[in-house]
Amino acid sequence: MTADLAALRADLDGIALAGDAATLKLKSRDFFWFSPILKPMLDDKRADLVVLPKSKDEVMRIAAACARRRVPLTVRGGGTGNYGQAVPLAGGVVIDMGGLDRTVAVTPGAGRFEAGARLLDIDKSLRDMAAGGPRWELRFHPSTRKQATIGGFIAGGAAGCGSCTWGQIADPGAVIAAEVVTVEEEPRAIELHGRDVLKVLHAYGVNGVITEVAVPLAPWQPWAERVLAFPSLAAATRFGWALTAAEGIAKKEVGVFDAAIPPLLKRLAPLVPAGKAMAIVMVAEAQRDALADLVADHGGEIVYARSAAEAEDAAFEGKGAMPPLYEYTWNHTTLHALKVEPAVTFLQIRLPEGGEVDLAERIEKAFAGELLLHLEFQRRFGRVFVSSLPLLRYRSRARLDEVVQAVEAMGGSVSDPHTYVLDDAGWKRTDAPQAEFKSLADPLGLMNPGKLRAWPPAA
Amino acid sequence: MTADLAALRADLDGIALAGDAATLKLKSRDFFWFSPILKPMLDDKRADLVVLPKSKDEVMRIAAACARRRVPLTVRGGGTGNYGQAVPLAGGVVIDMGGLDRTVAVTPGAGRFEAGARLLDIDKSLRDMAAGGPRWELRFHPSTRKQATIGGFIAGGAAGCGSCTWGQIADPGAVIAAEVVTVEEEPRAIELHGRDVLKVLHAYGVNGVITEVAVPLAPWQPWAERVLAFPSLAAATRFGWALTAAEGIAKKEVGVFDAAIPPLLKRLAPLVPAGKAMAIVMVAEAQRDALADLVADHGGEIVYARSAAEAEDAAFEGKGAMPPLYEYTWNHTTLHALKVEPAVTFLQIRLPEGGEVDLAERIEKAFAGELLLHLEFQRRFGRVFVSSLPLLRYRSRARLDEVVQAVEAMGGSVSDPHTYVLDDAGWKRTDAPQAEFKSLADPLGLMNPGKLRAWPPAA
Numbered sequence: 057m058t059a060d061l062a063a064l065r066a067d068l069d070g071i072a073l074a075g076d077a078a079t080l081k082l083k084s085r086d087f088f089w090f091s092p093i094l095k096p097m098l099d100d101k102r103a104d105l106v107v108l109p110k111s112k113d114e115v116m117r118i119a120a121a122c123a124r125r126r127v128p129l130t131v132r133g134g135g136t137g138n139y140g141q142a143v144p145l146a147g148g149v150v151i152d153m154g155g156l157d158r159t160v161a162v163t164p165g166a167g168r169f170e171a172g173a174r175l176l177d178i179d180k181s182l183r184d185m186a187a188g189g190p191r192w193e194l195r196f197h198p199s200t201r202k203q204a205t206i207g208g209f210i211a212g213g214a215a216g217c218g219s220c221t222w223g224q225i226a227d228p229g230a231v232i233a234a235e236v237v238t239v240e241e242e243p244r245a246i247e248l249h250g251r252d253v254l255k256v257l258h259a260y261g262v263n264g265v266i267t268e269v270a271v272p273l274a275p276w277q278p279w280a281e282r283v284l285a286f287p288s289l290a291a292a293t294r295f296g297w298a299l300t301a302a303e304g305i306a307k308k309e310v311g312v313f314d315a316a317i318p319p320l321l322k323r324l325a326p327l328v329p330a331g332k333a334m335a336i337v338m339v340a341e342a343q344r345d346a347l348a349d350l351v352a353d354h355g356g357e358i359v360y361a362r363s364a365a366e367a368e369d370a371a372f373e374g375k376g377a378m379p380p381l382y383e384y385t386w387n388h389t390t391l392h393a394l395k396v397e398p399a400v401t402f403l404q405i406r407l408p409e410g411g412e413v414d415l416a417e418r419i420e421k422a423f424a425g426e427l428l429l430h431l432e433f434q435r436r437f438g439r440v441f442v443s444s445l446p447l448l449r450y451r452s453r454a455r456l457d458e459v460v461q462a463v464e465a466m467g468g469s470v471s472d473p474h475t476y477v478l479d480d481a482g483w484k485r486t487d488a489p490q491a492e493f494k495s496l497a498d499p500l501g502l503m504n505p506g507k508l509r510a511w512p513p514a515a
Numbered sequence: 516m517t518a519d520l521a522a523l524r525a526d527l528d529g530i531a532l533a534g535d536a537a538t539l540k541l542k543s544r545d546f547f548w549f550s551p552i553l554k555p556m557l558d559d560k561r562a563d564l565v566v567l568p569k570s571k572d573e574v575m576r577i578a579a580a581c582a583r584r585r586v587p588l589t590v591r592g593g594g595t596g597n598y599g600q601a602v603p604l605a606g607g608v609v610i611d612m613g614g615l616d617r618t619v620a621v622t623p624g625a626g627r628f629e630a631g632a633r634l635l636d637i638d639k640s641l642r643d644m645a646a647g648g649p650r651w652e653l654r655f656h657p658s659t660r661k662q663a664t665i666g667g668f669i670a671g672g673a674a675g676c677g678s679c680t681w682g683q684i685a686d687p688g689a690v691i692a693a694e695v696v697t698v699e700e701e702p703r704a705i706e707l708h709g710r711d712v713l714k715v716l717h718a719y720g721v722n723g724v725i726t727e728v729a730v731p732l733a734p735w736q737p738w739a740e741r742v743l744a745f746p747s748l749a750a751a752t753r754f755g756w757a758l759t760a761a762e763g764i765a766k767k768e769v770g771v772f773d774a775a776i777p778p779l780l781k782r783l784a785p786l787v788p789a790g791k792a793m794a795i796v797m798v799a800e801a802q803r804d805a806l807a808d809l810v811a812d813h814g815g816e817i818v819y820a821r822s823a824a825e826a827e828d829a830a831f832e833g834k835g836a837m838p839p840l841y842e843y844t845w846n847h848t849t850l851h852a853l854k855v856e857p858a859v860t861f862l863q864i865r866l867p868e869g870g871e872v873d874l875a876e877r878i879e880k881a882f883a884g885e886l887l888l889h890l891e892f893q894r895r896f897g898r899v900f901v902s903s904l905p906l907l908r909y910r911s912r913a914r915l916d917e918v919v920q921a922v923e924a925m926g927g928s929v930s931d932p933h934t935y936v937l938d939d940a941g942w943k944r945t946d947a948p949q950a951e952f953k954s955l956a957d958p959l960g961l962m963n964p965g966k967l968r969a970w971p972p973a974a
Contacts, residue, residue: 166801190649229763229805248805275734301897304688342625345709346688438760
């Protein structure tokens, strides 16, 4: 490897490189350490070289060099994944895509961006284009809006704030196109349109280097923030369902949390009365009255309110003591809880249609103090779609498996987040021909070897 | 009445009035004549005086004068209703609200307008404010966008283009506020907020004069138009459902039509191959590929396509030979068909959740050539919601009743459009205390007497 690396460095003359231990460590990690199971497996994985391209041409030179030298390569965006997406299992090169961060084009209702553009920066630039008037924004972003790149979100994300209106990124219409560079001695740039984008969607970056992404843009609305308290998890869940079902109330986030969770979220803890379930919502400013009516209907109270302008100052400029509330939703909940309780981890559960409240109540009862439900409300497939990223007070793998089995027996669908192997990622995978596309885009099998159980697959 | 009228004219000195026979006829009618049952009942109803106020102060003077003189008054917007909303059953004064057409305020995501502002004019002015960039627009409009006023839509409308995304105007969050002037010797202006707006919503203007309306605004998207042809009504219905269920495809209109309907729509007839069911859709420009995929999935073909810019030129400037396609949807379908077949009328049917395709197929079979289904797809209550404004080849009231009963026996919910009596308007009514509000806003019972079966109700 040492000789190969020296040759590779020479091949990449003129492209920014880093080989110091601190950078190699930093750029070989993502948020896999949320999982006590993944942590020991991935903690010591290291790239041998970090490459920081600034253009597609540089990406193609890197891909060509890795192919020629048969050096493994792993593509990295913001490093915000939880399943080791950015961890180079076999060492070699990590490509940090952050330098490809340009806006390629913005047309009414659509934008094309280089893969390394960060989601928050995209929304900021769309705001700056608008001169104070109505504007475009990304339809959705994970809670890691500030760090996550659009390429990384396409490669390893699924849903986020905005999914309560727009569904998920694998759903029809959510991505317009992606450009992918193949890893070959003579790399090609392939443009995938419409459904073909599914070939690289949620493929963890193992079948080509995504260099550009085109997405429909949502028309922005002034998103006000609220923290709400409810007498019970069931009441909060009914509220979340009703708000998500209310087409007339424009919204960007609907999250509901077990009463045991707010105490684990330092800044929110003082806001929520003890024993109360919590909801975090973002609704259009103009709909504050309709929201207030709905909160009251479900016995809730508004314990924190921030205007859209203040919320955006917090998100875009870091103003104020309270971070943007979306940084307490999705898997940021786990991040905050880990700071208070290092033994916490999380699961991923999909709740059955029509049985959401019932299952939430049964889980609450069966696993009080151990599995703390955190529900994220989405719209998918023409209906309200409820999934959970519950906190789990971790005891052992055996107990985790026991909890998973019990939840599945109760009617929940569990997707295991405690694996870095793509084949085991469960229902999140699309049914697109990702493997066939890998044969074409990574014929030498150099893209993060080990991420797939076996590659090439046995005949 | 003659003496009263002379006194009333004197009271209204300085306000524009009209008493000529042509104006009295014109302003005493709406589109009730779609119904062969309503036509003979309402054809000869006439106001004695038409009043054309330009301001809320003038409205208050008119209300005061009518109260003092005990003269009935009927409020009129664009006159686009189908149930005689604007027909003065007991004569007296018709107030044409068209002169109150100012924009009161536009803030991010919300607008407040005088009641007589026409929906198309509102959208044009919102476009003009935006200088070519992203902009706001009304969430929905009936097919009569050009003629209908926002006050009239609140008072007598229900749904329209945009309902496939935003639901209906009676749904939570759809109307922010309404200002209502009472009919008393000393009229008051009452501001209704949030749910209280339901008191005057779909009340046909019998419980106060709506003078201003505040609504959330939708962020505009560039709406491209398509006419689609499908091998069968079932295929078109499945397509319509799938498109409406696809959160990832931004859309403004999804209408589906029996194969027997396009021949009745002069400009569309040449586009749709004989025997093919039709769909008319408006989707965001950026989603043309996702739409094309979905059309192909259902065996359909695109037989007419127009860009968003061209579609808007047709709607806003009347450019091109083809009217805006939304003028073939909702009850405009009936209007066009009546020009070709004078004996056509319509019904209103709500299809059962999950049984839409099945009921459509059974109705098609049972009433081939007589009841021609025209489905409008909406999102309501967290789900896809399908209603129909089918064309009916009218034979007699008895046969109409027979068809209605049969459709109800098959699982459809029918709302009778062939009545001008508000009490009989069926499921479209809200459950708000409209009658109580009438006691307060129209204590003398002067607002279009006859519109309610009995007023004041027997104790």
